[in-house]
Amino acid sequence: MKLLPVLVLAALPFYCYAESTPGSGCTVVNQVISQAIDLEVGAEQFIENLREFIPDAEAEEDIIQVKQCFLQQSEETLTNVQVMVDAIYNSVWCKAY
Template identity: 55%
Template sequence: MKLAVVLMLTALPLYCYAGSGCADIEYVIDKTIDPAESQSQFIEDLKQFIPGARTESALRKFKQCFLDQSNETLSNVSVMMDAIYNSEQCASY
């Protein structure tokens, strides 16, 4: 789980640098860490980004990992994401 989060966070600056914009990434991250968002609603909200059943299954498992966390942990992830967005490294994107 931690490795997946690290890899996802490592890819953020590259995604932004590619010129596709970070609004989509921020939307997905917000949906992922939202404890009120169910797996079904999560999949429905991200349908445009899901190319097939394998990706949907992986996203369901990924979302469940976040649903299993405490609200304190989810809040800390949100704080961490804000720190990343406001960091010097991300400022140029």
């Protein structure tokens, strides 16, 4: 993964710091995760939904590759990803935040 998308993803929690929603505590992060693992959301729709966070064409290509990876997974695997995300957010280490 390129450095720029990593920096964008690192900055996203600061954008969401003030929100208090279940899961990550950030509506935007929760939406991105749910859309990433949703087989009904195609790569083009995923990009359009994230357009305001994509700085350039290179980052867009990286995001498309990530979404394509999720689209190639079975429903069982995607369900397990959601279980893993929920376990992380409900862990002892995240509850403090």
